[in-house]
Amino acid sequence: MVLKKWLTIFLINFRVVLIFLFLLRIFPLINNVWIFTSSYMFPMWNFVDISTELTTNAKIFARVVSFVSAIIYLYSYFYLGTAKDMNTFRSVLIIFVFSMLILVLSGSFLTYILGWDGLGVSSFLLVIYYRSLLATRSGLATFITNRLGDFFIIVSFIFLLGLDTIQLETNTQKFPINYGIFTTLFFFMLLTGAFTKRAQIPFSAWLPAAIAAPTPVSALVHSSTLVTAGLYIISKFLYKLDLTINVSIFFCAATVVLSTLAGLIATVESDLKKLVAMSTLRQIGLIGYILFLKENNIALFHIFSHATFKSLLFIVVGSFIIYNTGFQDIRVKTADLSLVKIPIVFLIARRASLIGFLYSSGFFSKDLIILTFCSSGISLILYFFLLFSCFLTVCYTLKSFKLLLNNIRLAVLDGNKTSSAWLSISAMGLLAFTLIFGYFFFWENIDQEHCVIEATNKLLGLWVIITGMVFRYLVWKKNIKTSLTRQSIKYKQLKIFFIQITNLNWISNNFFSSTFKNRYINFYEPTWWNYISEVVSKKNQLLARNHREIKTRNFILPLEQTLYFLLFAINIIIMLIVYF
Amino acid sequence: MLTKCSQFLVASLSLSIFFHRLYKRNDLINILLRKDENFFLLLVISALTLFIVSTQSKERRLSPNVSLLTISIFVIFFILFLVNNIITFYIFFEISVVPLMLFIRYWGYRLERVKSLLYIFLYTFSMSFPFFIVINFIRKTSTYNILAPQDTLISLDLVLLLLASTFILVKVPIWMLHIWLIKAHVEASTEGSIILARVVLKLAGVAFIKLPLMFPGISINSNIITSTILTLSLTGAIIIAFYTIRQRDLKLIIAISSIIHIAFMILIYYTGHSISLWTLLIIIVAHGLISPLIFIFVGNIYDYISSRRRGIIKGALKRLTYVSIIWFFLTIFNIAVPLSINFIAEIYFFFNAMAYSYFLSVLGIVLIFINGLFNIYLYTSTASGQNKDYYYQTLTTEKTIFYYIVIFVVAVLIVLTN
Numbered sequence: 001m002v003l004k005k006w007l008t009i010f011l012i013n014f015r016v017v018l019i020f021l022f023l024l025r026i027f028p029l030i031n032n033v034w035i036f037t038s039s040y041m042f043p044m045w046n047f048v049d050i051s052t053e054l055t056t057n058a059k060i061f062a063r064v065v066s067f068v069s070a071i072i073y074l075y076s077y078f079y080l081g082t083a084k085d086m087n088t089f090r091s092v093l094i095i096f097v098f099s100m101l102i103l104v105l106s107g108s109f110l111t112y113i114l115g116w117d118g119l120g121v122s123s124f125l126l127v128i129y130y131r132s133l134l135a136t137r138s139g140l141a142t143f144i145t146n147r148l149g150d151f152f153i154i155v156s157f158i159f160l161l162g163l164d165t166i167q168l169e170t171n172t173q174k175f176p177i178n179y180g181i182f183t184t185l186f187f188f189m190l191l192t193g194a195f196t197k198r199a200q201i202p203f204s205a206w207l208p209a210a211i212a213a214p215t216p217v218s219a220l221v222h223s224s225t226l227v228t229a230g231l232y233i234i235s236k237f238l239y240k241l242d243l244t245i246n247v248s249i250f251f252c253a254a255t256v257v258l259s260t261l262a263g264l265i266a267t268v269e270s271d272l273k274k275l276v277a278m279s280t281l282r283q284i285g286l287i288g289y290i291l292f293l294k295e296n297n298i299a300l301f302h303i304f305s306h307a308t309f310k311s312l313l314f315i316v317v318g319s320f321i322i323y324n325t326g327f328q329d330i331r332v333k334t335a336d337l338s339l340v341k342i343p344i345v346f347l348i349a350r351r352a353s354l355i356g357f358l359y360s361s362g363f364f365s366k367d368l369i370i371l372t373f374c375s376s377g378i379s380l381i382l383y384f385f386l387l388f389s390c391f392l393t394v395c396y397t398l399k400s401f402k403l404l405l406n407n408i409r410l411a412v413l414d415g416n417k418t419s420s421a422w423l424s425i426s427a428m429g430l431l432a433f434t435l436i437f438g439y440f441f442f443w444e445n446i447d448q449e450h451c452v453i454e455a456t457n458k459l460l461g462l463w464v465i466i467t468g469m470v471f472r473y474l475v476w477k478k479n480i481k482t483s484l485t486r487q488s489i490k491y492k493q494l495k496i497f498f499i500q501i502t503n504l505n506w507i508s509n510n511f512f513s514s515t516f517k518n519r520y521i522n523f524y525e526p527t528w529w530n531y532i533s534e535v536v537s538k539k540n541q542l543l544a545r546n547h548r549e550i551k552t553r554n555f556i557l558p559l560e561q562t563l564y565f566l567l568f569a570i571n572i573i574i575m576l577i578v579y580f
Numbered sequence: 581m582l583t584k585c586s587q588f589l590v591a592s593l594s595l596s597i598f599f600h601r602l603y604k605r606n607d608l609i610n611i612l613l614r615k616d617e618n619f620f621l622l623l624v625i626s627a628l629t630l631f632i633v634s635t636q637s638k639e640r641r642l643s644p645n646v647s648l649l650t651i652s653i654f655v656i657f658f659i660l661f662l663v664n665n666i667i668t669f670y671i672f673f674e675i676s677v678v679p680l681m682l683f684i685r686y687w688g689y690r691l692e693r694v695k696s697l698l699y700i701f702l703y704t705f706s707m708s709f710p711f712f713i714v715i716n717f718i719r720k721t722s723t724y725n726i727l728a729p730q731d732t733l734i735s736l737d738l739v740l741l742l743l744a745s746t747f748i749l750v751k752v753p754i755w756m757l758h759i760w761l762i763k764a765h766v767e768a769s770t771e772g773s774i775i776l777a778r779v780v781l782k783l784a785g786v787a788f789i790k791l792p793l794m795f796p797g798i799s800i801n802s803n804i805i806t807s808t809i810l811t812l813s814l815t816g817a818i819i820i821a822f823y824t825i826r827q828r829d830l831k832l833i834i835a836i837s838s839i840i841h842i843a844f845m846i847l848i849y850y851t852g853h854s855i856s857l858w859t860l861l862i863i864i865v866a867h868g869l870i871s872p873l874i875f876i877f878v879g880n881i882y883d884y885i886s887s888r889r890r891g892i893i894k895g896a897l898k899r900l901t902y903v904s905i906i907w908f909f910l911t912i913f914n915i916a917v918p919l920s921i922n923f924i925a926e927i928y929f930f931f932n933a934m935a936y937s938y939f940l941s942v943l944g945i946v947l948i949f950i951n952g953l954f955n956i957y958l959y960t961s962t963a964s965g966q967n968k969d970y971y972y973q974t975l976t977t978e979k980t981i982f983y984y985i986v987i988f989v990v991a992v993l994i995v996l997t998n
Binding site: 084085088110113114117118121124125128131132133135136139140143144147148150151154155 | 965
């Protein structure tokens with residue numbers, strides 16, 4: 001078949017592309033800004049030009065993205081192996097990466113839109129990889145929210161008609177002409193567009209739904225690329241607009257709400273991948289907070305470090321899923337995981353980074369964030385909530401270790417896949433990168449003035465970690481006495497409560513289905529093969545029988561749900577009012 | 581016979597490249613052959629449609645009547661470019677309905693096509709009455725010749741122009757008068773749909789360009805009547821876009837997507853910007869390339885599964901990677917994703933709408949968003965989801981023809997910007 005030949009040649013070229021991805025790292029980090037404009041003029045209109053931007057931040061972003069994606073490309077050989085669709089999968093993956101690179105290196109509106117649309121399309125294809133019902137629903141959710149963001153972003157650029165070209169340069173000049181209401185309109189529209197991408201609170205339903213993608217995909221999507229596109233463009237426009245304090249506090253509050261809610265959900269979540277998705281949400285809330293305090297460098301730093309350790313986390317999680325013969329549930333251990341030593345080491349290492357343990361890269365970024373809160377003096381309540389969310393990260397990270405401690409064993413693992421070259425190469429590379437990256441980035445690019453803080457505040461990060469560990473230990477001790485089913489019942493109720501507050505399950509489950517009232521039914525997490533086949537096996541039926549009383553037919557009425565949501569909103573408003 | 585015609589057209593196309601210089605000169609040959617800027621592109625379109633239709637008839641009934649009808653349509657198509665007289669233009673414009681009706685009558689699939697014939701005829705006929713009235717005015721005040729020197733013509737009122745253009749608005753179609761198109765698409769066979777999508781709607785676009793030449797000195801811009809037509813078409817497009825999300829018949833969905841594309845066209849036309857003609861062209865070409873392909877696809881699925889209902893076709897393309905890729909690209913180009921003509925068309929539409937008003941552009945982008953919704957739902961309902969294996973056997977064929985066309989669609993990006 002001619003096409004197959006073509007595809008194989010294409011694939012071979014992709015090996016070259018991989019090398020190219022590595023070569024990107026050889027880009028020298030020059031200090032001066034060089035903007036390369038290839039003005040590709042459409043007739044009679046000089047509004048459109050394609051240009052790229054090569055500031056240091058953009059270059060570092062490109063390098064991080066390319067490195068992470070190269071590693072995940074290798075990892076996909078381990079996870080998905082030689083399935084039938086591998087050629088298409090890998091080509092779509094590379095399209096995804098390239099559109100992200102276009103987005104990162106874009107200097108004008110047109111290229112940004114190009115990258116954005118490419119991201120939306122390719123992420124849709126990747127999420128839909130297992131063509132099951134759940135995967136299609138999740139894919140639809142991601143694509144539609146992407147499209148909504150597209151709408152908002154294009155609309156936002158309407159309001160900048162007066163300028164000759166729209167350069168996405170990160171310079172510190174304000175807009176040359178004061179448009180009055182148009183600038184604010186533009187910014188709000190842009191923000192909402194970015195919010196959809198970033199999975200901010202109104203639009204965060206797609207992120208947990210995108211778990212239906214295979215793990216390499218979610219590793220890419222949730223760690224570095226899809227969720228940082230919105231943040232990137234906000235960071236470019238921050239200095240150009242005069243944000244008053246009220247506005248920035250409002251958005252800071254929104255991000256804080258996101259992170260706390262995500263943390264809360266994650267503590268009661270029992271699906272491994274959803275847990276990690278919630279942790280990405282949380283981190284993104286953190287990054288957003290920093291952005292709205294106009295600290296671009298710190299935000300980007302946290303983006304980069306988060307990208308690395310989150311993708312590493314997904315790699316490890318994927319390996320655990322495979323060793324666990326496909327079950328994503330923390331409670332259920334289907335194989336003897338004590339044979340698997342190496343991934344455990346990786347897990348511990350990058351969990352440490354997530355928490356912000358001493359001297360990993362996560363430590364640098366997170367500590368900086370926490371310390372800027374202290375010095376900025378914006379709002380005490382938000383500060384508390386953020387610390388609470390950090391505390392929650394500790395809780396749910398330690399919760400994920402439960403997998404190792406359980407005694408349920410349903411099958412015996414065969415030693416075939418314990419040592420896989422792809423896995424070890426990818427994971428090792430990433431691990432090294434995470435540990436080293438933070439150190440270098442920190443000392444090169446962050447101003448020294450951020451590090452001068454009182455001694456008591458500096459220990460705050462450590463304090464959070466310690467309290468989290470203590471809390472978790474107490475909970476574990478308590479849970480040993482209660483049975484597993486009772487634990488899961490409690491957790492389930494809490495989870496339903498939290499998720500229904502944030503309306504997260506509304507879009508992901510039932511956007512297009514005819515039985516809309518089914519949103520309160522069928523709240524059972526599907527396992528890995530459930531995404532592939534639509535047949536529920538007997539095992540799941542057994543487990544479902546234990547959880548029968550949790551069939552949430554009318555657990556929280558919609559009225560109550562809206563009330564809870566309103567309460568949250570009112571709380572935030574009161575906070576703002578009280579502050580002023 | 582069709583293939584021979586297509587070969588002839590391709591040959592003429594390649595020869596016309598040599599005559600590229602003739603555009604600028606005002607020779608006799610130029611006037612005779614009517615080589616505007618538009619002609620070149622539309623040659624391309626017609627050649628491709630003939631090619632596509634010829635491939636269709638190979639798989640199905642190879643009757644000479646099909647080829648005759650298609651050729652007649654294209655003859656009409658060409659004549660429309662060569663005429664100077666607005667009455668002959670109108671005559672051939674309306675005559676193009678006849679082959680279409682013959683297509684539906686002979687090769688439609690079910691009994692309800694009679695009703696669609698009635699709809700087509702009545703809509704086109706009734707909406708052309710205002711044109712007759714306006715022709716009376718034209719007869720008295722000026723010539724019928726479109727290309728007469730502009731000083732001698734006395735400019736007529738805008739209202740007359742709008743009245744005269746109702747027969748175009750029906751064919752285009754505008755929202756209130758769009759039902760004939762839906763019925764025609766649903767009842768027609770694949771070739772009929774192709775021809776309808778490609779040719780007939782583009783004739784209307786051509787007429788859009790040609791008609792105002794009769795009414796010189798009139799600006800269509802910023803008028804109450806035109807703005808009502810604008811908003812009407814836009815809101816109507818949004819309404820029917822929401823309407824398609826829950827449709828069961830695939831062909832209906834595609835018909836409505838073509839209506840939405842044409843709503844863009846109407847918007848651009850009535851904003852009356854300096855760049856609007858160029859955008860009109862681009863949208864015509866873009867739409868004309870994509871929708872026939874989608875119709876072909878759905879037609880082939882119908883051949884295998886003998887049903888167009890979404891509830892039955894669910895997940896038919898799940899196991900076929902290459903076919904689903906093609907299908908994906910087709911639906912994606914409908915949405916106007918980058919690296920396709922539709923994206924450029926969307927950007928140009930965006931410029932035009934911005935030049936007119938902010939609100940209009942916002943609504944237009946809403947329309948783009950909803951376009952994305954139902955197109956993607958169309959894709960997912962076929963290419964993934966639950967199988968209904970007991971209704972059909974899984975498809976195992978490849979479609980190699982479309983590869984080239986899809987590549988062509990992407991590659992035109994570069995060509996068109998010249």
